Amino acid sequence: MKKSLLVSMLALVIVIAGCGSSNNSSPSSSNAASPKESTSAPAVESSKEASPSPANADPVSIIAYAFAADKTEENATLNAKIKRFEAKNPNVTITPKYWKYENTEIAIKMASNSAQTEFTTWATEGKLLSSKKWIIDLTDNLANWPYAKDLNEFALAPYIIEGKTYGIPIDAYGMTITINKKLFEQKGVPLPPLDWTWDELIEAAKAVNDPAKGIAGFIPMGKGTEAGWNWTNFLYSAGGEVQTVADGKVTAAFNSEAGLNALKFYKNLKDANVIPKNWALGYGDALTLFNQGRGAMVMCGSGNALDGAINQGGINKDDVLLYPIPSMTKGGKHVGVAGGNYKVINGLATKEQQKAAFDFVVDEYFTDAYLDSIDAQITSQKAKNQVYVPQLINYWNDSSDYGKKYEEILAKHDNVYKYSPELSKLMESKPEATYETQAYYGEMANAIQKVFTSKGDLDLQKILDDTAAKLQKGSFDKVKIE
């Protein structure tokens, strides 16, 4: 009896083992239906069956990209926008649904066809999503949209891929370094000049560093792809490139002299003991440490770290400052990574849904309704004692009439964060790499961790060369440029 019980328990073990390995393949296995069969959402099919009238505007149902439930203000703004759109287009039904874009979740969402008809994504994702055909080419839609020419070219650039446009910019950022001024004051350390250099960053970090209290001078991200993203700022500011593209071939270029300098800079940070002992910091972890006052400097997209520090971390808005990425040498360029948020249209939706989703996305672009909604958001943030941190770059050109109207709205309120004009003058932002960017960031994270956790001398050039060789073979060589 005991024996048979044991045998059956072990049979169960085999089944559990099967479970485990089937987990790995479940995202692909859920794609049981052929792609074509799965393209139309059930909601649309039923509504089509319900009203088969051949009117020139067939009913269409789409799903809009909603915000998390606690973002009540943003969701209210979206719902109002949906109502206005539906009133103008009675054949379109829009349901808001919450799912926030994550590069580790998008594949599951596409495999199960459960991503929204229009969703927001990041600058890095354009090439990847378009090559998988998970988002559609919007070139024709944009040709028929009168405001297409007014879009900010810099913001639009990452989504123009091989001559076709795949996304509509919402806003864009350039990387900055956010400084906790209070920690400098507490230690009696003078603030570094705004046109600072790498050495000045290390000196400032050393001065404000206090490991006994768990305060780090500088918090670079060290875990996940964000580690590579952070480091690329120094690669760019040293004048380096991630990759070069020639004759339809992508070649790794970050193991250059600039790359070596940037990695040496990270080694110097480690040797100066100014970074947290816990190197395993992802985006959220690094910002949390900063908000807790456990780090004096952190790297992030324009005002994002500052926004979190003031509105979630409870740090006074006068106690945080924005600096550009330091230049390698005095008088050099302050180049940082550029990125942003984009609206894209789901490639699995039907043609009608895609058209409706595009119309919905751009419906209030360049209109007063959009500006009014920002105005309302700033007012409501003021009621909650919060500060509105605008993006440095928007979908419009700052010098346009629309840009001026926006500035007027910001000027009306006293709870709007004002960027120093000098910062904007110093900052230079360079778009992220186009091909296999996440793979590059991921591999660089290993190299960075090697630097952050190894003791003694390291052959930094060899680390870079090995990383480049691995990426070249594993990812870059497989890129097909059409």
Next chain:
Amino acid sequence: MELQLDSPIAKPGLRRRTRWYFWGMLFLIPEIVIFFIFLWVPIFKGVAYSFYNVDFISGNSFVGWQNYNEVLSNPDFYTAIQNTLVYMGLAVLLGFWVPIAMAIAVSELKWFQGPARIVGYLPSIIPAIVLYGMWQWFYDPVGPINSFLNYIGLPSFDFYSKEHAVFSLIILETWQNFGSATLIYIAGLAAIPRDLYEAAELDGAGVWARIRYVTLPSLKGLLLLLLVLQLIATSQAFQSQLLMFGGGPDNATLTYLLLTTREAFTYFNFGKASAMGVIMFIVLVVFSILTIKIRKGGDEA
């Protein structure tokens, strides 16, 4: 019920047996259907996809053994296998005895046995997100563990270094998971006949002798079963590795399943990830069959 009412002589043997099997099969159908949809189909699809370049939109394309070739030529594949084996081994060395010791200690308690069981099980019900936040703080250079070490005059311990990262994970995992294994052992201990202990005591056996000669031999079957279960669970570990260290530093905590999820969800190579899943599946099936064989051999001997 119907079967019992029928006279056994009136029906020919074959028909009776067929009817008997018919009802048996009928009751098994729901289980078979559920297993088929949620287990066997994904397993077979996983095997099929390992030979395809998976593309939801343009359709899958057959690539033969290419996924397997790429998996086997990836240096991270071997790093991940090595890390997983080290993790499995260390988890047995450092963690396997903890629930046994805890179960024996709890069952030896004269009072507060119930509360002790609950306290032991509490870590298992802490949600993952809280758990990792908590341990990040425990392992922090200024966290409670290092503060205590400094207080008693010892140097700080770097839980995040390349050498220590895997130990940090095993401590965390053991702490979180020993509760459920303890409950199983306590149940096993309760099943040991009291008279064995009484006889041992009459023969003058102390606590250690009772544990050595009565408790542990009686738990032999359970020990082996939980060892196999632990090995299978640790061979598939990736959650704490991902959330605490992201597989780092420099791939020091990159386990097999973490590499598989990275391949699938960071790089979107579902074919390669399926190939890795198939390799894992085969290894675990062989391992399970071997364990059954060894166990059977042991019983016969």
